[in-house]
Amino acid sequence: xxxxxxxxxxxxxxxxxxxxxxxxxxxxxxxxxxxxxxxxxxxxxxxxxxxxxxxxxxxxxxxxxxxxxxxxxxxxxxxxxxxxxxxxxxxxxxxxxxxxxxxxxxxxxxxxxxxxxxxxxxxxxxxxxxxxxxxxxxxxxxxxxxxxxxxxxxxxxxxxxxxxxxxxxxxxxxxxxxxxxxxxxxxxxxxxxxxxxxxxxxxxxxxxxxxxxxxxxxxxxxxxxxxxxxxxxxxxxxxxxxxxxxxxxxxxxxxxxxxxxxxxxxxxxxxxxxxxxxxxxxxxxxxxxxxxxxxxxxxxxxxxxxxxxxxxxxxxxxxxxxxxxxxxxxxxxxxxxxxxxxxxxxxxxxxxxxxxxxxxxxxxxxxxxxxxxxxxxxxxxxxxxxxxxxxx
Numbered sequence: 103x104x105x106x107x108x109x110x111x112x113x114x115x116x117x118x119x120x121x122x123x124x125x126x127x128x129x130x131x132x133x134x135x136x137x138x139x140x141x142x143x144x145x146x147x148x149x150x151x152x153x154x155x156x157x158x159x160x161x162x163x164x165x166x167x168x169x170x171x172x173x174x175x176x177x178x179x180x181x182x183x184x185x186x187x188x189x190x191x192x193x194x195x196x197x198x199x200x201x202x203x204x205x206x207x208x209x210x211x212x213x214x215x216x217x218x219x220x221x222x223x224x225x226x227x228x229x230x231x232x233x234x235x236x237x238x239x240x241x242x243x244x245x246x247x248x249x250x251x252x253x254x255x256x257x258x259x260x261x262x263x264x265x266x267x268x269x270x271x272x273x274x275x276x277x278x279x280x281x282x283x284x285x286x287x288x289x290x291x292x293x294x295x296x297x298x299x300x301x302x303x304x305x306x307x308x309x310x311x312x313x314x315x316x317x318x319x320x321x322x323x324x325x326x327x328x329x330x331x332x333x334x335x336x337x338x339x340x341x342x343x344x345x346x347x348x349x350x351x352x353x354x355x356x357x358x359x360x361x362x363x364x365x366x367x368x369x370x371x372x373x374x375x376x377x378x379x380x381x382x383x384x385x386x387x388x389x390x391x392x393x394x395x396x397x398x399x400x401x402x403x404x405x406x407x408x409x410x411x412x413x414x415x416x417x418x419x420x421x422x423x424x425x426x427x428x429x430x431x432x433x434x435x436x437x438x439x440x441x442x443x444x445x446x447x448x449x450x451x452x453x454x455x456x457x458x459x460x461x462x463x464x465x466x467x468x469x470x471x472x473x474x475x476x477x478x479x480x481x482x483x484x485x486x487x488x489x490x491x492x493x494x
Contacts, residue, residue: 148488155179157480162467163210166240176205196240207263211274214295229253245295252287279311300346309334317368330363351398365416372448403448415462
């Protein structure tokens, strides 16, 4: 049900241990069946970047200081983080970073404030965070003390990795979320590449989390935490205090019409200046569009939930893909990259589909430097990342 392949025997055992309803378990084990809702399928050919065995997550950033976006991927099959540097019209291999367990989620940020991006990763079956510090030339070295302990659990089940400055000191901090413990943990950065658990962490969520997102939902200049509670048919909104602590927003958790919310993204969908929430749901092609009031409360947008014709995964992106000034939804799943174009009022209009293979994560970034977002997603079984350039 996550980027590791969606449905594994380990996931089933853990779901059983937590006494999920039989109906919920049966749907979780069901195979995703691509439907054939109307949608435009383009003939454009993506760039194919070979990376290794079973890439399940990816990130983009300038890792060698040449002004071009490079790629990193979490390869579960060979327990490595692969780095590919942007050269000419393609990508070339650079460092390969070993991980003790199968890596699951991946982010890039400058943890040690040296002006170079670093690699941050988690493993599905660990409560720790791995950090490699970048040298600005595409090389990396493990940070002192890595991996850093975040959540202690008998059977760790990490389903979250988010990065942002939570305490206002200028360096990015880290949030992870554990489904077994029903907690989120905050790790504060020391500005030198180290991480330590914040006071008052971990934070009880009251439900089983899937990957969270950070954003300022109440307009106070502090990052807040938004977490899908997959078994509770709800989305929790926790307001940040600016010191690495969180408390529930009024009305949180927000109940969703559809069951099993499991992937979210934050963006201003209706142009009112307040962040809204897009939530995907497991075992369905429908997504919830929840409008924020600028104070931390959410309400369903007109027409929500909306059908995409494809079930998409937990790693989704929001960007103005078509240049019309409205935010669009980008996701991957059921054999396709899916772009759902926003209507600027909190709804989704026409669809665009691209053949992908197995993949459940998608990002938007400007790889060719033309000022327009390009799209990328892993082809898990193919051992590659696919990149769709806006100009092709």
